[in-house]
Amino acid sequence: MEAINYLNPTAQMILFSALKIGVVFGVVMTAVAYAVLVERKVSAWIQNRVGPNRTSPFFIDYLPVIGPFLVKLGIFQPAADGLKFLLKEDFTPNYVRKVYFWLAPAITVIPALLTVAVIPFGSNLGSEKMVIADLNVGILYTFGIVSLGVYGIVLAGYGSNSKYPFLGSIRSTAQMISYEIAMGMSVIPIFILTESLNLSDIIRYQAEHGWMILKQPLAFVIFLIASFAETNRLPFDLPESESELVGGYHTEYSSMKFALFFLGEYANMIASAAMMVTLFLGGWTMPFIDALNLPASSLLLGFVHIGVFFAKMAFFMIVFIWVRWMLPRFRYDQLMDLGWRRFIPLALANIVVTALVVALFNN
Amino acid sequence: MSAPAAPSSTLAPVPAPAVPPVETMTVIVNGKTVQVPKTMPDWQGKPAPTTMLQAAKIAGVDIPHYCYHDKLPIAGNCRMCLVEFGTPMMGPDRKPVLNEDGTPKISRSVLPYEPGTSRGAIACATPISPGMEIYANSKATEQMRESVLESLLINHPLDCTICDQAGECKLQEYSVQHGKADSQFVETKVHKPKAVDLGPRIVLDDERCILCTRCIRFTRDIAGDDALGIVNRGSYNTISAFEPGKFDNNYTLNTVDLCPVGALTSKDFRFKMRVWFLKETKSLCTSCGTGCNITTGSREGVIHRYEPRENDAVNGPWMCDSGRLNYRWVGRADRLKQVLRTAADGTRQPVSWNAAIESAALILTQAPQGSVAFVVSARQTNEELFLLKKLATHTGALTDSVAREGEPDRLLVSEDRNPNSNGVRLIGMAFTEFGFNLTKIAEGIAQGRIKTLVVFGEDVTRVGIGPELLAKLDALIVSDILPNATTAAATLLLPGAAHAEKRGTFVNVKGRLQKFQKAVEAPGEARPEWEFLRELVHSLTGHNGYRTIEGLFNQMATEVPAFAGLEWAQVGDTGVTVQI
Amino acid sequence: MSTKVVDRPPLTFYERTYLPAILGGLKVTAKHFADTVFKGNSVTMQYPEERWVVPEGYRGAPYLVKDQDGATKCVSCQLCEFVCPPKAIRITTPGADGLTADRKNAEKMPKEFEINMLRCIFCGMCQEVCPEEAIFLQKDYSITGENRESMIFNKEKLLKLGGTHAGVQKWKNKLEEAQAQETFPVDAQ
Structure with a gap:
């Protein structure tokens, strides 16, 4: 361990960044897998079912009480699902546009993962900040990356060369572009208040002045609803509405390529949840407890901060899942109406009001 | 080789002998007036007085019957063809009595001792008379048919499930059309011999027999082998071969076709296939130069039987047993199948x-x-x-x-x-x-x-x-x-x-x-x-x-x-x- | 015009905020969630371990039955084969010199009786048409096999699965009736 201290700063940065990337990637992937499980379990419970409760690896027999309980919770289901995706025949229909067909899943999943890079998911462990890239323009980077996700869906619809995926991708494109505007505008008041685009600064501001959700409730509501639309979740799941479009833009996909779309969708959910935690719920901070509100002074506190961040994120994930069973799907015109004629004016008004308040009272 | 004939003469059929103009008379069948010839060919082709059944057929009305067959002598014993009829009433002056509107008055046939009850006549053997009216579907006729069917079924075992005739059985068909669902008879059925070996190709089930004697008449009058008869009395009447098991002339299987019920069945076809599965194809027998017309019964590429197909110019309704049973070679396993x-x-x-x-x-x-x-x-x-x-x-x-x-x-x-x-x-x-x-x-x-x-x-x-x-x-x-x-x-x-x-x-x-x-x-x-x-x-x-x-x-x-x-x-x- | 235009009731401002719908949804889902998690009110049946109670009159797989004496009831009349809409039933007839029937006076029984369970649609026409009460739709609903051949059930298997059903016993009655008429004149000769 001592050897690290002898490395020059650049090498240290590369080493730690690689380490953080590896860990974050692993954690996000696991989180995606278990988000699927939680989704299935919660859905089942809401519908008076039991959900996955069968997958049991061979060693479970050696764990007397806890083993069967884990099986009943479906803890091993994600592993089985993953294995299945890997082992299934990778089938490409022969009428598709092959290049785009193969490209689309990758283009979908990569932006979703890249978003995570600027999220501060903890204060620090030792002297290392718990963010992969502490960019000064973090939020701009995020919106830039997120807007790339739509290309994957467009290409999937175009490349599949088939009706349903095409319709799904058209809907999806329109929807994502519409709500991106509202989403982007909803966060501008935050920057007016914090006077920074750096996400770590925003967290620090919230630790000092209280959570942004209290100061900008309207911005939070718009951001929350827009992120449902951005992640194609109910009640905005028109792009993949099973009852109308079979499966939407990924109808023609199977096996690992389908798994990538699936993964992308859940990674997007996680990224959105992380963004909301960072922007509105104070990130890794906890009010009224000074030790948790300030950057960690010990390794243990560092881990607690990470835990707090994940707990808040888990809350949003549950909200995503729960809302799915609360509301029916919007009609397409209602969706557009809500985006363009409600949220954009509201977000604009919010910006103006916030700016006025800041201009009038801060000086 | 005979000299080629002139093309024109080959088209025309062999010229028929000049037919004298037919004398006709008018009868009314179910209210429909038809002109029918006074005589029609009987089973041997000789002219005989036209019967009510033939007249009804000309009028397009089928009268149910069992024992009657147009190529067999008339026996008139099954009584199934009983119909109500009426004849023009004659006055004492031997002039027809007229109704007020000028139509001849018809007197319906009634029982002499019970004038309120209709008296039927068997249509197969009753000659028509001028102006006769035949009521082939009147209420009285229907009642007669019902009663006759009920009587025929007194001792019938009703074992259609194991009967090869099922599906082409006149007893089934008429029971559906004219029968009653229940029998009034409570007495135990008379049980007669079943699966009697009548000859090398024929099995007899006496319980199913309705004693129409078609088989007896065929083998006596057509095949010229007086081998069958009825023995015993009353309810115990049974068909029997003169020498048991020796009903073996070359035309025995025609009795299976003739039998309107499942009493006579073919050993060859016995329990082989239900008739409703058979696809019927018009074909010819190839066993000799006669070229009997046949119907081939096949199912899913397998031939199950030949049956004669009526063609008066060749074979009438008959065919010989040797020709009828000569079909198995078609499906032989050693058929040539490869070029x-x-x-x-x-x-x-x-x-x-x-x-x-x-x-x-x-x-x-x-x-x-x-x-x-x-x-x-x-x-x-x-x-x-x-x-x-x-x-x-x-x-x-x-x-x-x-x-x-x-x-x-x-x-x-x-x-x-x-x-x-x-x-x-x-x-x-x-x-x-x-x-x-x-x-x-x-x-x-x-x-x-x-x-x-x-x-x-x-x-x-x-x-x-x-x-x-x-x-x-x-x-x-x-x-x-x-x-x-x-x-x-x-x-x-x-x-x-x-x-x-x-x-x-x-x-x-x-x-x-x-x-x-x-x-x-x-x-x-x-x-x-x-x-x-x-x-x-x-x-x-x-x-x-x-x-x-x-x-x-x-x-x-x-x-x-x-x-x-x-x-x-x-x-x-x-x-x-x-x-x- | 047969179309009737129904006026949509105007929504209040509160309703137009979607809040009542969201709260209603939350209430319903939360209730079900609590029911399942805390009270264990789950409708799921753990299938291979828990089995469904098959109701009377259920139309499961058709099997052949034997009579009270263990004799095959089917007389190979082929009505089921004829009526079967998907042509799942195939009977090989005994032929004149085929096998002897289990019940002497029933004269015949099928040489082979096959039901292709892959083709069978469990409509019950065979049971309805059977004049011998020999085939019944029983309670089996889960029929599996490793290949197509194993899904064609033959006579032996169908009889084994079908069990016994006495029914009206018409052939037995007929036989007893005939035996009672010992003085039948033809036999006396």
């Missing part, structure tokens, strides 16, 4: 039809004039013989056919056991006497003049062209259905189709041209001969070919004088007579 060709190294190898037709065409094209001989069978259809004749003419070949003869009988079986001897003669593949050219062909092969022999459907080793002669040939083209010594020696073997597997026409011993239809598919690669012969003729002569059997027949009719003017569509189900 085989002898390769250069002497082994026989399967080849495709195209390759076989090509090599046959090559052999026949390269053969010098006069070096080819044809032996064809009188079991081939006219269309096939016609195509073979074209090949023979093209190659300048000697042709002949093989005669088959057997003992004739006085009813149907002909001395000539080939179904199409007259076709062979009319198309010119052989002289009137078959076998004239066979010796010449044998000589020719022995002397080396004939190097190519084409054999269709015959085993030439049996008629003087033995294996040692066949070995001298350059090429032996054989088409057959079943394997024999000739097919074993063939250098090119073309599997053909049985008559049930193709369409075509035969000319019977009396000059009746009749067509038959396809019932089942040929096994393996076997094809109807006319199909590949057509291709062969096309390869050889360049003629455009005849794609359908209809086209082929119509073409043949323009080239063969005896068939001149005929068309396939014109040859109905019962055939036409041609000049032989």
Whole structure:
């Protein structure tokens, strides 16, 4: 361990960044897998079912009480699902546009993962900040990356060369572009208040002045609803509405390529949840407890901060899942109406009001 | 060979003897006035007074009956055809009594001692009288039928589930149409012998018998073998053979057709297939020159039975047992199913039809004039013989056919056991006497003049062209259905189709041209001969070919004088007579 | 015009905020969630371990039955084969000199009786048409096999699965009736 201290700063940065990337990637992937499980379990419970409760690896027999309980919770289901995706025949229909067909899943999943890079998911462990890239323009980077996700869906619809995926991708494109505007505008008041685009600064501001959700409730509501639309979740799941479009833009996909779309969708959910935690719920901070509100002074506190961040994120994930069973799907015109004629004016008004308040009272 | 007749005379049927103008009378059936002849032919064809049943039939009304059969003497014992009727009332002055509107007054037949109750008459045996009214579906008639059916069913076992007649049983049909659901009889049914061995081909179930005596009358009056009778009395009446188990003349199976119920059943068809599964195809019997019209009953490519099909010009409603049971060879396991060709190294190898037709065409094209001989069978259809004749003419070949003869009988079986001897003669593949050219062909092969022999459907080793002669040939083209010594020696073997597997026409011993239809598919690669012969003729002569059997027949009719003017569509189900 | 235009009731501002719908949804889902997690009110049946109670009159797989004496009831009348809409039933008939029936006076029984369970649509026509009460749709609903051949059940298997059903016993009654008429004149000869 001592050897690290002898490395020059650049090498240290590369080493730690690689380490953080590896860990974050692993954690996000696991989180995606278990988000699927939680989704299935919660859905089942809401519908008076039991959900996955069968997958049991061979060693479970050696764990007397806890083993069967884990099986009943479906803890091993994600592993089985993953294995299945890997082992299934990778089938490409022969009428598709092959290049785009193969490209689309990758283009979908990569932006979703890249978003995570600027999220501060903890204060620090030792002297290392718990963010992969502490960019000064973090939020701009995020919106830039997120807007790339739509290309994957467009290409999937175009490349599949088939009706349903095409319709799904058209809907999806329109929807994502519409709500991106509202989403982007909803966060501008935050920057007016914090006077920074750096996400770590925003967290620090919230630790000092209280959570942004209290100061900008309207911005939070718009951001929350827009992120449902951005992640194609109910009640905005028109792009993949099973009852109308079979499966939407990924109808023609199977096996690992389908798994990538699936993964992308859940990674997007996680990224959105992380963004909301960072922007509105104070990130890794906890009010009224000074030790948790300030950057960690010990390794243990560092881990607690990470835990707090994940707990808040888990809350949003549950909200995503729960809302799915609360509301029916919007009609397409209602969706557009809500985006363009409600949220954009509201977000604009919010910006103006916030700016006025800041201009009038801060000086 | 008879001189070709003028084309015009072949079209017209054999002129019927001049019929004297028929005297008619008027009767009213179910309120419909019809003119019916005073006399009609009876079962022997002699004029007899027209009966109510015949008059009703002319009026388009079917009166149910069991014992009556138009080709059997009338017995009048089943009582099923009872109908209510009325006759014009006569006054004391022997003048018809008229109603107020001027129509003759009809007196309905009633019981003499019970004038309120209708008195029926059996329609099959009651002659009509002028002005008679027949009430074939009046309430009284329906009641009579119901009662008769109930009586017939007193002792009937009602075991349709195990009865082969089920599905073509008059008792079932009339019970549905006129029967009652319940019987008033509470007495125990009389049980009679079941599965009685009446003869080598007939099983009798006495319980099912309704004692109509059709079988007795047939075997006595038509087959001339008085072998059956009724024994015992009352409820115990049973049909019985004079010598038990010896009801064995060659027409016994006709009694199975005649039996309106399931009492007489065929041992051959017993428990084999339910009749409602059978696809019925109009066909011809090929066992002798008579050419009895038959219906082939097949299911899923398997023939289950032959039944006679009525054609008064040929066989009436009958056929012989030997012909009827001669169908199993069609489905034999050793049928020829592969096109085989002898390769250069002497082994026989399967080849495709195209390759076989090509090599046959090559052999026949390269053969010098006069070096080819044809032996064809009188079991081939006219269309096939016609195509073979074209090949023979093209190659300048000697042709002949093989005669088959057997003992004739006085009813149907002909001395000539080939179904199409007259076709062979009319198309010119052989002289009137078959076998004239066979010796010449044998000589020719022995002397080396004939190097190519084409054999269709015959085993030439049996008629003087033995294996040692066949070995001298350059090429032996054989088409057959079943394997024999000739097919074993063939250098090119073309599997053909049985008559049930193709369409075509035969000319019977009396000059009746009749067509038959396809019932089942040929096994393996076997094809109807006319199909590949057509291709062969096309390869050889360049003629455009005849794609359908209809086209082929119509073409043949323009080239063969005896068939001149005929068309396939014109040859109905019962055939036409041609000049032989 | 048969179309009737129904006026949409105007929504209040509160309703137009979607809040009542969201709260309603939350209430319903939360109730079900709590029911399942805390009270264990789950509708799921743990299938291979827990089995469904098959109701009377259920139309499961058709099997052949034997009579009270263990004799095959089917007499090979082929009505089921004829009526079967998907042609799942195939009977090989005994023929005149085929096998002897289990019940002497029933005269015949099928040489082979096959039901292709892959083709069978469990419509019950065979049971309805059977004049011998020999085939019944029983309670089996889960029929599996490793290949197509194993899904064609033959006579032996169908009889084994079908069990016994006495029914009206008409052939037995007939036989007893016939045996009682010992003085039948034809036999006395």
